[in-house]
Structures are given as C-alpha cells and as structure tokens.
Amino acid sequence: MARQDGMAVISALLIAAVVAVIAAGMIERQGLLTRQVENRQLAVQGLWALEGGLQLSRQVLHEQRLRDPLVRAGQPWAQPLPEWSAGNLVFAGRLEDEQGKFNLRNLVVDGLVDAQALASFHRLCALIDIDERLATAIATLVIDSYPQRAVASPVQGAEPASGRLTSPASASATSPPRRPMLRSLDTLASLEGMNAKALQRLRRVVTVIPALTWVNGNTASAEVLAAQVPGLSLQQARALVAERDGGRWFINRGDFVNRLRMPQLATANVRVGINSDWFRLHGQARQGQRQVRLQALLRQREGQLPDVIWTRVGA
Template sequence: MKTQTQHGVALVLVLLIVAMATTIAAFMAQQQAFWQREMENGRDRAQARRIAEAGIDWARAVLADDESVNPGVDNAREMWAMQLPAIPVEGGEVQGTIVDQQGLFNLNNLVANGVLSAPDLARFQRLLAALGLPQELGNTLVDWMDANSETMPNGAEDEYYMSLDKPYRCANLPLSDIGELVWVRGFDATTIQRLQPFVSVLPESNTAVNVNFAPPEVLMAILPGLTLQDARQLALQASSTPFMSLADFLQRLPKTVIQDSTLLLSVSSQYFMVTGYATQGDGASSAHVLLHRAGIWATQVRKSLQ
C-alpha cells in the first residue's frame, strides 16, 4: 500500500513537472514571438523615420528650385506650396507639406533685443481682438519675453509665476516654440489652439509679413483701417492673382488703410515649416522642421521627430 502511494506521488510530481515545463516552453515561445515582433516594429519605425527625414531633403530641393526660378516672390500658386500626395514606397508610403510661416504674425516681433516693440504689440492686440481673445494676453506675453522685471498692466512677471503651486520664473527670452505659451499666464490650451493658425514663432524679431499668405485676420491686425471684409477680399485676390510686388499690393489697398512706416511687408518668405510623414510596414514616423532659406538652400532651424 505504501509503495503504491509513493508511486502515485511520483506520478503526480512527474505530471506537475511536465506541465511546468510545457508552461515555461509556451511562455518562452510567446516571449520570443513578442521580442521578434518588437524587433520588426523597431526596424519598421526606424525605416519610416529615415523616409520621413528624406522628405525634408525633398523640401529643401523644392525650395531651392523655386528660388532659382522665381527669386523674390512666394505665393500659394507655386509648386512648393501644393501638398505632396501620398507616394507609395516599398512597404509603405510617404507624404509631405511645405507651409509658409511669414504670412503669420511672428510672436517674437513683440520684443526686439529684450525691449518691447510698441507697434507690434498694438498689432498683436488687434489680432487678439479679431479672434475674440483678451487683449491683455499681449502684455503677459511681452512680460514673459522682455528683459526687464517691470510688470505691464494686466501682465505677469516673476512675482506672479513664483507664487504658483509649482513656481517657476519668466523666460525673459524670445519664444523657442509655440508650445512654450503653456507657461505664460492666460494661455491655456483653448487659447493656444485658437491662436495657432494665425501666428508663428521665428528665431528672429522684426520679420516681414508676406501678404500673399496672410490670413484676413492678420491683414486686418497689421493694417489699421482695414475692415475684415476688405481683408478677406485681399486674401482672395492673393490666392487667385498673387501680389508680385509690394507696390502691387499697396495699390490694391482701400484708401481707408492707414500707412504705417514701421510695418514690414513683403511678397517673399524666408521661413517655412515642413512636415514629412511616412509609413513602413507597421511603423510610422513624422518629422516637423522649420527651414530658413537665405539664398538658395534652406537650413534647419529646429526639428521634431516622432
């Protein structure tokens, strides 16, 4: 009886060992499959990233060709301004866009060399009003960027930011990216989303506005006396019959517009935002690059890869 019991226990142990070995083998096989799949996904993502970055080189070549053929003029009817449709590549596809950045209001124009630009603040406040946003946002943004510690009316300097639950100090520097606005008093996600289609963040101040790309709200903000209806008409003309010179644009302005000698206008651009998106197998990648074209070939100002 005792021997039979021992044999039964041994059999149970053998069955348990076999079951454990089977479970371990299955687990290892599953982990091997996961590891192999992760390796394949990583390979696909890396290839997609390389393809997306290649789209940036394509954009530089397109912009160089444009400057060689049509120097001094940039408008929405040129080849570079048209969205690149999805192009099949082996195992995936790639697409890209080049978007002018000088038809927008450059937020860094608000402060030059650490000092407020009063004319640009007035323009920005008119833009805020046109968008239904509080005009005091202009003062808080100037306080964030200027070099002094004096608080503008309804503005915010270190005293305000250091009193927060998680304190920090003013940058006292130009903006590096529009995402930095989340740190500035009054600029919540909804405000930034409303503002984003009309503004840019360029690495210099005192940049000209390309009237061939300016939205009606921007035109109305920078040209006192221009109504929104007239601004929409000018934007419509720019899309169908682009302004080939600044004189051409000024000639088409209504007589109600007040001429501002401090305003810089242009029919050409130097800054462009390029977005490249690529898929490869199960991997996907996007590249966002701000290009500066001074001369023929554009250089990268900042880049974001995802």
C-alpha cells in the same frame, strides 16, 4: 496503488502546467524582443526616409525660388511633397509658409518692445478669441526671453525685411533676459488659461522665427492681415484675401498698399511684403499603421539650397 497513480497524474499535470507557463513566457519575451527589433529597425529606416524628405523639400524650395521670387499659394512648394521611399517606408510631407503668420520675435527690436508689433499681436488675439489676459501673458513671456535695453528710446528705421535683420545696432546697455528664449509655441502650453483649443488657434496664425520678419501678404490669413495693418477690419481683410486667392496675387508691396484702399494709412506702418524666406516642413515616414514624424524650420537663401535651422523628430 491507485493513490500513487493519482499523485503521478497530478504531478504530471503540474509539470505540464509549469512548462506551459514557462513556454508562454518565453514566447511573450520573444515577441517583445521581436517588436523591439522591429521598432529599432523602423526608427533607423524612418530617419533615412525623413532625411530624404528633408532634402527633397529643400530642393523644391530652391527650384521654386529660381523660377519665381514671389511666394504664394498654388505654387509647387504649397502642394503635398512627392512621396519618397526608403526601404519599406514611405515619406509624405508638406511645406508651410511661416511668414504667413505673426512672428512673436517681432515683439522686441534692439532690446526694446516694439509698440506696433505688440498692438498687432493683441489685435490678432482678439480676432481669434484669445482672452486678453492670456494674450498679455504670452507677450510678457516672449518679451522677457530677450535682453532688454536699460534706457527706452525710439528705434529709427527698424523695418525688418523678409527674414532679414535690418534693425540698427544699439550701443545702449542691456539687461539679460529673465526667461529662456521662446523657441516653440509648445512652451505656451504651460501658461495659465491656455488650453488645447486656444493653442491650436494660435498655431494657425502665430509662429516663432529667430529673426525679424514681415508678413507675406500672399499667404497670410485674413486675421493676420487685419491684425498687421492698423485700421483694416476683418471684413475688409477677408474681401482682400478672397480677391487674392481668386488669382489677383500681390505683385509687390506697393500693389498691396494700393489695394488696401486706405489713403490715410502711413505706408511705414504696413509691415507686409510679398515674399518669404522661412518655411516649416511637416513630414512623416510611415509603414502600415506605424509612423515617425518630423518638423523642420528652413530658411531660404538666394542662389543656394535653404538652410536647415532646426529639426524635431517625433514632433
């Protein structure tokens, strides 16, 4: 009888243990389902918040252009964007002037490698401690991503304005690109010799804009200006930037050239302006510790809201 009672107790304990395991599994699955629902809800609300932030950034740029065609630091667009709420999420973001950087698209003009732009890129890489072999690999990757003219000839009058294609059309036969078009600096991460620190240094001064552009002298770093202007030392560029950021903004291209104090420099070789049409939005929608990120490339146009060229959620 005692043995039967003992077996009954053991059976009851086993049943209780099984029930506890099943209940724990159900609770865990319920928690997982709840988290999945919350994540989907966050994603949906996050997209709404990001869309609102994107439209806000377009409005900020549009209003800035109406007030002042000059693009420089200290203006409303250069400040953190006003926070925007969607449900329980809050959007925060900032705009970055992409024309304050070297545009890799400038390496190829009308199917020909632009020697001046290539030299500027190599100078820039040297100034930010990018190995020469890596710089060559980057340039080769970019050049191979565009159609090439079969017959090399000088390009006359190829002076790209701020965000606008001004190169003359070419009737020469072209060969197709050997590699996919570079759309993001992320593609460079696979190059031999590239590491996270080198890529971070490049992101600060290099961009990929789908049009030929000049550098904005009012937002470019000293390294970019020294690379862009032949014969301008980094020390001279830093002094120029310090003067600019102290409140003496460049009011036009002639003002920039005059303040270089380089009378021997050919004006045609100075591909620096004082305006910008291309901006990048860095945004995030957050709820507590959770967040959804957004990047977008915007193109400014006269008299209308900027165009959204591309967006990347989760970037």
